[in-house]
Amino acid sequence: MYLFDSQLSLDQIRNTMPVLQINGITKKYGRITAVNDLHLTINKGEIFGLLGPNGSGKTTTLGIVLGLIKANSGSYNWFDGSSNNNQNTKIGTILETPNFYPYMTAIENLELIAHIKKAGRENIEPTLELVDLIHRKNSRFHTYSLGMKQRLALAGALIGNPEFLILDEPTNGLDPQGISEVREIIQKIAHSGTTILMASHILDEVEKVCSHVAIIKKGKLLATGEVGSILSDQIQVELISDNNGKLLDLLDNRYEISGLNKSGEKIVFNIDANFSSGELNKLAFENGITISHLLTKKTSLEQEFLEITKNK
Ligand SMILES: Nc1ncnc2c1ncn2[C@@H]1O[C@H](COP(=O)(O)OP(=O)(O)OP(=O)(O)O)[C@@H](O)[C@H]1O
Ligand SMILES: [Mg+2]
Structure with a gap:
């Protein structure tokens, strides 16, 4: 069976088996520290x-784990613990705009890639199907639009059925339609069991496409985890009541509360976006708690991202 025939749920695929581990990598270019002790x-x-x-x-990090750039210190391990590049047939990548031959058709270009990768040709057509280019398989590359070229690049990276795909800003330069097509394809690829590492400077993209995220600035890791836990549309609540502890316990039973902060009488926390301050007032009233101060503020993902990367 061809890999893309099966579309699994991400939960079926996911397990906590590390596929790539980056251990304290630092890369300096003269006085610039491009990557700073990244784990x-x-x-x-x-x-x-x-x-x-x-x-x-981002690009420097991807270049390092692909063995194209040498780090100053730190290490990385692929799959079974090796950090050499013998694993490379298991890794597919689009790091730069790929070199396709303009006067060769999509099929011919992919056949050439299959030959170079020593991969079978049987996956070429299903891969073109996946990236939605099967109807243009016999068109020459130079007749393709930018979005089609980018999708062919994805197809090229998928030849040889890699277990791991590395993409650097995969939607760069595309129009909204092209962006959404590429994002959809990336998700389809993930659902066929391929692990994906993609660099992006677009928060909205990561939120829409990714399951996990690492936020970096000046080469330093600022936050990492599941997208929903790092970047989530939440409401920030600031309150003072005559029984903060009890009120928080009551709330905690009904909602996900995070980022709890106390300063004197005042407590600040983040809560589910579907929470309403009316409910809070009702809950307090029913339990004999008096609220003397209540402020709610919606924190957008954009704000949260800016907050995380601010002054760091
Ligand atoms: N070959 C190089 N020589 C000198 N400095 C470099 C080199 N490559 C990258 N840098 C510097 O390292 C830092 C990180 O660059 P990098 O390309 O990894 O960032 P990036 O996150 O991919 O950025 P972008 O979103 O613009 O693609 C930058 O300050 C850059 O100028
Ligand atoms: Mg880059």
Whole structure:
């Protein structure tokens, strides 16, 4: 059976088997520290977003784990613990705009890639199907639109059925339609069991596509975890009551509460986006608690991202 015939749920695929471990990697270019003591673990089945503003060290990190750039210190391990590049047939990548031959058709270009990768040709057509180019398989590459070229690049990276796919800003330069097509394909690839590491500077993209995220700035890791736990649409609540402890216990039973902070009488926490302050008032009243101060503020993902990367 061909890999893409099966579309599994990500939960079926995911386990906590590390596929790539990055252990304290540092890379300096003269006085610039591009990657600064970076630790990351990527497990099987994850769509892992490396999110950071321009110049934060994303491409450098990808280049290092692909063995294209030498780190100053630290190490990384692929799959079974090896850090050599014998594993490379298991890794598919689009790091730069790929070199396709303009006057060769999509099929011919992919056949050439299959030959170079010593992979069978039987996967070429299903891969073109997956990236939605089967109807243009006999068109020459130079007749393709930018979005089609990018999708062919994805197909090229998938030849040889890699277990791990590395993508650097896969939607760069595409129009909204092209962006959404590429994002959909990335998710389909993940559902066929391939682990994906993708760099992006676009928060919205990581939120829409990725299961996990690491936020970096100036080469430093600022936060990592499941997308929902790091970046979540939440409401920030600030309150003072005559029994904060009891009120929090009551709330905790009904909602997910995080980021609890106390300063004197005042407590601040984040709560589910579907929470309403009316419910809070009712809950307090029913339990004999008096609220003397209540402020709610919606924290957007954008704000949260800016907050995390601010002054760091
Ligand atoms: N070959 C190089 N020589 C000197 N400095 C470099 C080199 N490559 C990268 N850098 C510097 O390292 C830092 C990280 O660059 P990198 O390309 O990894 O960032 P990035 O997160 O991929 O950025 P972008 O979002 O713009 O692609 C930047 O300050 C960059 O100028
Ligand atoms: Mg980059």
